[in-house]
Amino acid sequence: MSPEKRPVDPDTASVTGGHRPGEHLGSLKPPVYQTSTFVFETAEEGKRFFELVYALDEAEEGETPGYIYSRLDSPNARVAEARLAAWEGAEEALVFNSGMAAISTMLLTLLRPGHRLLHSSPIYGGTAKLLRTLFAELEVEVVAFGPETTGDDLERLAEEGDTRLILVETPANPTNDLFDIEAAARAAGSVGATLVVDNTFLSPVWQRPLEHGADIVVHSATKYLGGHSDLTAGAVCGSSEALEQIRHNRYRLGTTASPATAWLLGRSLETLRLRVEKQTDNATRIASFLAEHERVSAVRHLSLLSSDDPGFEIYKRQCRGPGAMISLEVVGGEEGAFVFLNSLEVVRLAVSLGGTESLASHPWTMSHSTLPAEAKLGLGVTPGLIRLSVGIESADDLIADLSGALDAIADR
Numbered sequence: 001m002s003p004e005k006r007p008v009d010p011d012t013a014s015v016t017g018g019h020r021p022g023e024h025l026g027s028l029k030p031p032v033y034q035t036s037t038f039v040f041e042t043a044e045e046g047k048r049f050f051e052l053v054y055a056l057d058e059a060e061e062g063e064t065p066g067y068i069y070s071r072l073d074s075p076n077a078r079v080a081e082a083r084l085a086a087w088e089g090a091e092e093a094l095v096f097n098s099g100m101a102a103i104s105t106m107l108l109t110l111l112r113p114g115h116r117l118l119h120s121s122p123i124y125g126g127t128a129k130l131l132r133t134l135f136a137e138l139e140v141e142v143v144a145f146g147p148e149t150t151g152d153d154l155e156r157l158a159e160e161g162d163t164r165l166i167l168v169e170t171p172a173n174p175t176n177d178l179f180d181i182e183a184a185a186r187a188a189g190s191v192g193a194t195l196v197v198d199n200t201f202l203s204p205v206w207q208r209p210l211e212h213g214a215d216i217v218v219h220s221a222t223k224y225l226g227g228h229s230d231l232t233a234g235a236v237c238g239s240s241e242a243l244e245q246i247r248h249n250r251y252r253l254g255t256t257a258s259p260a261t262a263w264l265l266g267r268s269l270e271t272l273r274l275r276v277e278k279q280t281d282n283a284t285r286i287a288s289f290l291a292e293h294e295r296v297s298a299v300r301h302l303s304l305l306s307s308d309d310p311g312f313e314i315y316k317r318q319c320r321g322p323g324a325m326i327s328l329e330v331v332g333g334e335e336g337a338f339v340f341l342n343s344l345e346v347v348r349l350a351v352s353l354g355g356t357e358s359l360a361s362h363p364w365t366m367s368h369s370t371l372p373a374e375a376k377l378g379l380g381v382t383p384g385l386i387r388l389s390v391g392i393e394s395a396d397d398l399i400a401d402l403s404g405a406l407d408a409i410a411d412r
């Protein structure tokens with residue numbers, strides 16, 4: 001039986017989903033359709049494809065729109081979308097050429113001047129900047145809420161203006177703070193707003209926001225979904241109804257992932273669980289090593305949450321695993337952090353995350369450098385903070401590398 005004919009586990013759908021070899025000369029793997037446009041057999045066929053893609057007519061039972069032009073859609077985009085929809089438990093997914101392309105297309109679809117948007121804070125710096133610049137100029141009222149905000153507080157914030165969208169990034173970048181998706185869904189539901197969750201940090205292997213009441217999930221697919229630091233892509237997942245207008249705006253704005261990018265993404269989703277599980281095992285070992293180290297004053301990894309931590313109950317209810325993002329605070333402030341970063345030999349010094357290789361970065365002077373010092377401190381971003389994305393290398397080699405770099409701080 002073809003995997004498409006019955007609901008299948010994402011572990012199966014991510015390997016075979018969206019591709020029928022018989023439709024591609026028997027090619028086991030999806031070919032890359034490196035073309036900008038598609039030839040119609042007849043003018044009538046072209047007319048019909050446009051009717052379906054631009055929603056001028058309803059599709060007949062079992063009729064799927066054909067291909068027209070790669071800015072609109074491509075066979076490679078559909079493979080990646082089928083696999084990602086299976087991972088997120090969504091009716092549909094849409095792939096974009098970056099996480100910011102996905103987020104901006106979604107926001108431009110759902111917000112208009114005078115609307116209010118609530119967002120969790122801290123949030124990825126690029127998202128914060130987009131909201132505070134372009135969307136503020138478009139007269140969208142942007143309100144941030146921190147991890148201490150209760151469900152009741154959030155409902156009050158939602159009622160105070162014309163709230164149309166709540167955007168939650170959990171765990172938060174770079175602090176690993178957790179936000180309660182179910183509480184945000186209640187607040188959104190009470191005012192008829194859309195709840196969007198950025199699921200980049202845990203990936204659907206460890207967190208499926210739609211199961212907790214989110215309407216839409218967004219991703220920087222550049223990270224765990226792509227998983228090899230060799231592409232930039234983004235995704236939006238949800239019901240066909242929630243995604244319909246976002247799909248049309250993707251056509252209009254031209255933010256669709258290219259065939260080559262979509263191909264890489266579809267291929268990468270086959271190994272998502274294997275990569276993320278190994279990365280998480282490595283990160284869990286590294287986090288307990290760091291927690292015991294005298295030159296590390298604080299470590300944040302979800303495996304270290306204890307029952308008296310405010311995020312513990314949310315973690316138990318919402319997450320299936322702790323993921324592979326660690327933030328650690330080294331002694332000696334920025335100087336200590338720089339000695340540590342400059343001494344690493346296996347872990348690479350770069351921003352981004354979620355790839356097979358381990359990366360370390362310094363949020364104070366890199367991702368959060370444009371914020372004033374007080375704002376950074378308010379978000380928990382200190383001069384000694386290091387963000388570590390743990391890869392699939394040998395955990396022993398990674399621990400030896402981190403240990404050597406921590407020793408270097410003392411030697412100075």
Ligand code: PLP
Nearest residue numbers: 098099100124173200220222233
């Ligand atoms: N969301 C999160 C949580 C991120 O970390 C990032 C990038 O780091 C983005 C969105 C933006 O994604 P991209 O860089 O693919 O545009």
